[in-house]
Amino acid sequence: MSPRQRDRVRSLIADADTPIDAQTVAAALSVHVTTARFHLNNLVEEGSAVAVGLPPVGVGRPRVGYRLVVAPPIDDLMLMLIARLGATPEEREELAAEVGHAWAAKHLPTTDLGPDVLPDPVVLAETILTRLGFRITDVVSAFGQHEISLCGCPLEELEKDLPEVARGVVRGLLEATLAAGSATLSSHYAVQVRPAPGGACELRLNLSQVAEASSSH
Template sequence: MDDEVPAAAARPRRDRLPRNRQRERVLHLVRKHDGPVDAAEIAAQIGLHVTTVRFHLDALCDEGAIVRTRLHRAGAGRPRTGYVAVEDRLDYRVLAEVLAMELGRIEETRRERAERAGRRWAGQMVAAIEADVRPGVGPSEADALDRLATVAAQIFARMGFAPELLAAKRSRGKREREIRLHACPIRDLARSHPEVGCGLHRGVLAGLVRDTTMSAELEPFVAPELCLARMVSNE
């Protein structure tokens, strides 16, 4: 009949939904995943072009609803960008701001106290990791630097940093390991109060160094979404 509307025309197209509705659906799908998910997978599930999905993912990152991380390929090739939902970010940020001020009125005092807390926290996390490791499993056969790097990567993973442990290399005649930290879990605090946020994480890294022949340093925000943890063997 002339009044009949083709089925394809009768169905509302997904890419014609208001942008806020599209963004809500993108966020919902990211939250449904237990781990990181990339733009292509979201696009396939939601029925939108991958460029449109990336636009919404970037906006959600700017809003603090999700964070970027890395998805590593099984073989050669550059790692893909993945996205992870951040739960209750606003409440945590407010709490973190309050705690930052409770550490002291002077910036140097806050830094010292945050680093001290980080060292104590590192000891607790190392104890938890060692309790989970069965005899004969883990990096016990590796040298001291590799053990430190492996444990540090595990700790940073538990903290939500999406760490990427790089292969050992030599710099200025010394052997070193580097960890790229792609997703700071307290990014807002680290930027507004680096003496607290970065101080805490420096303390964690320092607390992992038990061998006097080792040293470690943290370089915050070498790129907008990247920090570096570097461990060096001084032998």
């Protein structure tokens, strides 16, 4: 497959509303499925796409789907503009959290399963983070508390120059995701984001049960 054909694969994924598998790509481009899978995997390795699990068709193993990484462009001018949005790091983080809420709203359905149903907060977090191009590196759960380690590569430039903005965006993203998952879920968990020790673009995301939620069980 030539570079131009590789661009056609990328465009095919970008135009799809949901993740598509190698069979779909192969049929659309009239190539062998092995060829389609080879170039899809290359897109994943270069960071242009992510692989997600898809339900099987009929009886069989789960399929692998692919979607493009959504990476907002950040350059020097944009960084300078963002830096002026707040007078202090704390103000910038809160403003960034509002942006995170809006970002989540564009990529998550606003469905409420009802007050008596609480979805798994880790599953919700992993779903939106993976969808937006973050890479989960570790998950530790104990006694209702969850710590998720992730590579913040989509916000790498922000993390490097304006770390409080990167943290605010991720926090707002997760707060909105929990609220979308259930009307009561966001009141059960507090979201905290901090840099991982020694990680260039690594972040630690904590989902901690709040006291009111813990005492009600």
